[in-house]
Each structure stands twice: as structure tokens, then as C-alpha cells.
Amino acid sequence: MAIVSSKDVDLQALADKKLIKHWWFIPNSGQVLPQWLLSDELLSLLPSGIMQSYDIYFFDYDVEAADTTIVIMNANSVDASNIPQAMLDMRNANLKRNMEGIARAENWTVERLISNPESWDTATLLLSDATKQFPDGLRLLDEAGLLFDFSQNSYLASRQVMQKTQPGCSEMLNGYFNPDGKMIAIPVEAFQKANPDELQVFLVNAKSAHVKEALEYGEHYIKACEWVWSPANTWEPTVVNEELLKQFWR
Numbered sequence: 001m002a003i004v005s006s007k008d009v010d011l012q013a014l015a016d017k018k019l020i021k022h023w024w025f026i027p028n029s030g031q032v033l034p035q036w037l038l039s040d041e042l043l044s045l046l047p048s049g050i051m052q053s054y055d056i057y058f059f060d061y062d063v064e065a066a067d068t069t070i071v072i073m074n075a076n077s078v079d080a081s082n083i084p085q086a087m088l089d090m091r092n093a094n095l096k097r098n099m100e101g102i103a104r105a106e107n108w109t110v111e112r113l114i115s116n117p118e119s120w121d122t123a124t125l126l127l128s129d130a131t132k133q134f135p136d137g138l139r140l141l142d143e144a145g146l147l148f149d150f151s152q153n154s155y156l157a158s159r160q161v162m163q164k165t166q167p168g169c170s171e172m173l174n175g176y177f178n179p180d181g182k183m184i185a186i187p188v189e190a191f192q193k194a195n196p197d198e199l200q201v202f203l204v205n206a207k208s209a210h211v212k213e214a215l216e217y218g219e220h221y222i223k224a225c226e227w228v229w230s231p232a233n234t235w236e237p238t239v240v241n242e243e244l245l246k247q248f249w250r
Contacts, residue, residue, distance in 0.1 A: 172225075
């Protein structure tokens with residue numbers, strides 16, 4: 001892993017020499033989602049390449065100096081993408097919003113989300129009791145008034161349960177609802193038969209001042225997840241998949 005200044009590094013040159021870890025483009029991956037939120041100016045720094053996503057993470061940005069701090073992973077090392085992804089999540093809310101427009105909380109505990117409502121606009125939460133109609137973590141967050149009602153968004157409210165998903169998985173729910181019928185969480189994966197009680201869900205902070213931006217990101221995120229978990233995704237970089245994936249490019 002290297003931490004570099006955008007003024008001192010040529011990402012395209014490093015990519016051409018195959019020194020940056022890269023993957024087939026997966027639109028809901030931890031590499032791609034933060035990049036989708038970047039400004040066009042910062043996106044222009046990324047290497048070009050159809051159907052490739054690079055382990056490149058933009059940490060902060062000095063507007064006056066036109067300089068951004070970037071974390072890159074060596075293509076010749078083991079996969080340790082969880083390290084820079086954890087670094088991005090450790091930034092304070094202002095730094096996250098300055099870079100990405102919103103503050104995303106990745107895998108925080110329920111207690112942390114409740115205690116720091118001003119520090120996140122969207123969140124992913126791992127449910128350990130996902131087969132319950134109203135999982136405990138969602139109940140606590142809902143009681144704290146922190147869960148936005150996705151029923152207010154036409155696209156997210158119109159989604160149906162995905163019955164046919166990837167092999168080894170069962171259905172992908174359209175959402176979780178509280179007793180009042182509000183859609184308060186959206187799964188970002190299908191139920192996996194190996195771990196039937198666990199499920200990752202997407203949340204938007206109802207008390208955030210950035211709900212509009214959070215929902216724009218949420219629509220993109222959920223569309224990407226639906227494609228990844230659907231049978232249409234063969235997990236191969238084929239011409240057909242390339243055409244399907246163009247909808248997720250910036």
C-alpha cells in the first residue's frame with residue numbers, strides 16, 4: 001500500500017506498468033462506490049480502461065493546492081482492500097462530505113449510529129437476525145427516529161422481491177418495513193443459504209441535511225446490487241456484461 005499526493009504520482013503510468021491492483025468492474029464493490037461519488041475533476045485522475053476497477057482510494061482534498069491524498073494498492077501483493085476502506089470510514093464526517101458529498105458509515109454498530117446521528121448520511125448495517133420481520137437493530141434505530149422512509153422515493157418504493165438470484169442464494173427482499181408500513185431499510189444482497197440469518201442492509205439518516213444526495217447515491221447503489229445478485233450477472237467480463245454495466249459508469 002502507498003499513500004501519495006496526486007501531484008507526485010501518475011496513476012495511468014502505474015496502471016500501464018501493472019503496478020496497481022485491478023479487478024473486473026463490479027459496480028457495488030468497495031473500490032467503485034466511493035469513486036462514483038467523486039467530482040469529475042478527481043475522476044479524471046483515474047486510469048482509463050474499460051471493464052476495470054482499480055484499488056485506488058481518494059482520502060482527502062486540498063482545494064487551494066488542488067492536491068488530493070490517494071491510497072493505492074500494489075498489484076503484486078495480496079488483497080488487503082479492507083485496510084484503505086477502513087481508513088476511508090475513519091475520516092470525520094466533514095472530510096467525507098468534502099470528498100464525496102455525503103458521509104457514509106460502513107458497518108458501524110447500531111449503538112454507534114444512534115450515538116452519532118450528525119456523523120452519517122447513509123449507512124450499511126449487518127443484521128444478525130435478518131429473517132425476523134422487524135430485526136432488533138432496525139427497531140432501535142427506528143425508535144430513535146433515524147431511519148428515512150424509502151417509500152417516499154418512487155424507484156426504491158417500486159422495487160419487487162427478487163425471487164431468482166445467484167446460485168447458493170435465495171430471495172433478495174425489496175425492503176424491511178416498520179409496524180407503520182414505512183420502508184426503513186433495503187437489503188444490498190440476497191439471502192445466502194450458508195448464512196440464512198445474516199444480511200447487509202442500506203440505510204439513510206432521516207435527520208441528515210443531505211437526504212437528497214444520499215437518495216441519489218442510494219438509487220445507484222441498489223441498482224448496482226440488484227444487477228450483481230441477479231442471474232443476469234455471470235461474473236465474467238463478457239461483451240454482454242459490458243453492455244449491461246455501462247449504466248453504472250460515470
